[in-house]
Amino acid sequence: MDNSGNVYVVDRSNHRIQKFDSSGNFVMGWGSEGTGPGQFFRPEHADIDSAGNIYVADKGNNRIQKFTSAGAFVTMWGTFGSGDGQFNNPQGVAVDGAGNVYVADTNNDRIQKFDSSGSFITKWVSDVAYDIAAASDGSIYVANRDDDIVQKFTSSGALVLIIGGISGADPGQFRLPSGVAVDSAGNVYVADRGNDRIQKFTSAGVFLAEWGIFGTGDGEFNTPQGVAVDGAGNVYVADTKNDRIQKFSSGE
Numbered sequence: 001m002d003n004s005g006n007v008y009v010v011d012r013s014n015h016r017i018q019k020f021d022s023s024g025n026f027v028m029g030w031g032s033e034g035t036g037p038g039q040f041f042r043p044e045h046a047d048i049d050s051a052g053n054i055y056v057a058d059k060g061n062n063r064i065q066k067f068t069s070a071g072a073f074v075t076m077w078g079t080f081g082s083g084d085g086q087f088n089n090p091q092g093v094a095v096d097g098a099g100n101v102y103v104a105d106t107n108n109d110r111i112q113k114f115d116s117s118g119s120f121i122t123k124w125v126s127d128v129a130y131d132i133a134a135a136s137d138g139s140i141y142v143a144n145r146d147d148d149i150v151q152k153f154t155s156s157g158a159l160v161l162i163i164g165g166i167s168g169a170d171p172g173q174f175r176l177p178s179g180v181a182v183d184s185a186g187n188v189y190v191a192d193r194g195n196d197r198i199q200k201f202t203s204a205g206v207f208l209a210e211w212g213i214f215g216t217g218d219g220e221f222n223t224p225q226g227v228a229v230d231g232a233g234n235v236y237v238a239d240t241k242n243d244r245i246q247k248f249s250s251g252e
Contacts, residue, residue, distance in 0.1 A: 001230045002052050002069060009238065009245060010056065010226070015040040017056060017071070022230070024245070030071035035061055038073045044091040045104075045131055045179075045226060049116065055093045055101055062087040064103060064118065077118030082108050085120045092131035094140070096155060102140055104129035111142065111157065124157030131191075131226070135182040135203070143180040143190065148173070150180055150190055152205070163188070163205040169195050172207045179226040179238065189227045189235055196221040198237060198248075216242055 001007055005022035016031035017040075031040045041060030048054055052069040063078035064087075078087045092104030099116040106129055113121040130145040138155045152161035164174045175194025182188055186203035197212035198221075212221045226238030235248045 001228050001236070002048050003050075003231070005230060006069070007228070007236055007245065008046055008048065008054055010043050010046050012042050012044060015042065017043070017046065017054065017067075019069075019071070020245075022234075024247070028071060030067070037065070037076060038067075038071075040065075045093055047094045047134075049095040049099055050097065053116075055095060057090045057093040057103065059089050059091055059106075062090065064090065064093060064101065064114075066116075066118075075118060077114070084123065085112070085114075085118070087112075092129065092143070094132040094134040096134040096138060096140075097136060100155070102132050102134060104132045104142060106130060111140070111153070113155075113157075122157060124153070126151060126153075130177070131179045133180045133182045133188075135186055136184060137186065137203075139182075139186075139203070141180045141182060141188055143177040145176050145178050145193075148175060148177065150174075150177060150188065150201075152203075161205050163190075163201055171199070171210060172201075174199075179224065181227045181229045181235075183229040183233055184231060185233075189229060191224045191227040191237065193223055193225055196224065198224065198227060198235065211248070212237075219246070219248075221246075 009018045015033040018029040019027040044059040046056045054067045062080040065076040066074040088107035091106045101114045128146040131143040140153045142151045148167045150163040178193040179191030188201045196214040200208040222241035225240045
């Protein structure tokens with residue numbers, strides 16, 4: 001989500017990024033299957049910095065790619081491995097207000113932090129980190145899919161809070177949480193994939209609301225894997241197996 005309200009969708013199986021305006025009208029797209037700059041192999045998540053640059057977790061190529069808002073390639077970093085700056089199936093990426101880039105290095109069970117050019121800064125352990133979001137106060141939220149939790153860290157990796165921890169369908173419980181986003185007020189939205197719903201929490205982890213059931217109708221989901229929030233508080237959900245994006249007000 002950029003400052004103009006444009007929505008960027010990681011179209012994983014088509015190995016591309018698609019850009020839409022806030023009403024869902026197609027603007028442009030880029031990418032194809034491959035290993036060259038601007039090509040992808042099963043990209044998973046993306047995030048946008050304050051200047052409008054797009055960072056993409058190019059999972060199958062074990063790298064991060066950076067583009068302008070017009071899809072022009074800027075830089076990339078990462079190779080397969082477990083060393084600093086290397087990745088094993090990176091699935092999530094987030095950018096904080098200072099331009100630092102955080103990567104959910106999923107199969108290495110860690111978060112890595114870089115500057116905007118890809119220079120390594122630090123790392124910390126986070127099991128099966130699937131998606132990641134940066135809050136305006138510098139907090140980092142991580143959706144740990146297989147542990148059914150969302151973790152909250154400081155920007156240097158100190159664990160602050162755990163939301164969830166019990167696999168279930170009650171409020172505050174998760175089944176395979178696969179997407180996380182934070183709004184301007186600090187509220188946290190979780191794509192609770194296995195329960196086909198979105199859950200909303202305060203920054204302290206207090207449950208606020210939930211919506212969605214399994215299905216194909218408006219407000220229903222089939223395996224939601226991504227969630228994003230714009231400046232007005234509208235919530236966008238990647239309704240993955242229904243092959244669509246759904247947009248909601250901040251309440252539901």
